[in-house]
Amino acid sequence: MALVEEADPPYSTTARDTTAVSVLDTTTEVPWGDSRLCFGSVEVTHQVVSFLRRKLITGEVLGESRLDLPPRTLRTRGVWWTVTEDQLDAARIAPEQLPGALHAAEHASIGMLPLFATCDRWDIGGVSVPLHPDTLLPTVFVYDGHHGGAGFAERAFHTARRWLTATREAIAACECETGCPSCVQSPKCGNGNDPLDKYAAVRLLSALLAGAPAE
Ligand SMILES: [Zn+2]
Ligand SMILES: [Zn+2]
Numbered sequence: 001m002a003l004v005e006e007a008d009p010p011y012s013t014t015a016r017d018t019t020a021v022s023v024l025d026t027t028t029e030v031p032w033g034d035s036r037l038c039f040g041s042v043e044v045t046h047q048v049v050s051f052l053r054r055k056l057i058t059g060e061v062l063g064e065s066r067l068d069l070p071p072r073t074l075r076t077r078g079v080w081w082t083v084t085e086d087q088l089d090a091a092r093i094a095p096e097q098l099p100g101a102l103h104a105a106e107h108a109s110i111g112m113l114p115l116f117a118t119c120d121r122w123d124i125g126g127v128s129v130p131l132h133p134d135t136l137l138p139t140v141f142v143y144d145g146h147h148g149g150a151g152f153a154e155r156a157f158h159t160a161r162r163w164l165t166a167t168r169e170a171i172a173a174c175e176c177e178t179g180c181p182s183c184v185q186s187p188k189c190g191n192g193n194d195p196l197d198k199y200a201a202v203r204l205l206s207a208l209l210a211g212a213p214a215e
Contacts, residue, residue, distance in 0.1 A: 035081055
């Protein structure tokens with residue numbers, strides 16, 4: 001139940017949330033060199049933890065209010081890929097750059113998926129983790145935002161080489177300095193688009209794609 005009251009405050013609000021993904025079942029796994037590209041069933045646990053109040057015109061953050069809301073879970077289908085420490089070393093991605101590289105690659109790949117699957121970026125979600133408890137490796141997940149899955153992640157899995165190549169090219173070709181809404185920023189990010197490292201993301205995707213089999 002939502003209680004709504006009309007008001008005209010001088011600020012807007014944005015929710016901050018945490019999302020965790022666990023692998024329930026790996027349906028298919030394909031080696032891409034040392035990387036793995038996987039498709040399967042995942043459980044997504046989503047919790048809104050706070051909201052930010054922002055000034056209407058400038059977007060300046062006025063404050064953050066904590067919320068105590070229950071987590072919600074979604075059982076769905078996802079596509080995910082991993083990289084190894086050796087690949088990160090070869091791609092010159094330092095440990096402190098890794099979260100921003102994974103997060104930027106995740107955002108850009110979600111932004112690119114509507115060109116390959118008939119979906120909107122709001123139909124899919126993503127999570128990137130420097131050390132995932134199920135894969136024990138740095139991992140990026142993209143999942144269907146509907147219970148039971150909707151076929152978008154599966155389509156992503158089957159066109160992964162083209163999808164992720166287009167993702168890398170979109171980031172590399174973007175003329176912004178440190179990331180913008182056309183490349184690595186996402187309007188639906190629960191972390192306020194932080195951290196993001198677009199240059200490390202390009203190197204990360206190049207390392208991943210180097211092992212991709214020809215389609
Ligand atoms: Zn950009
Ligand atoms: Zn994000």
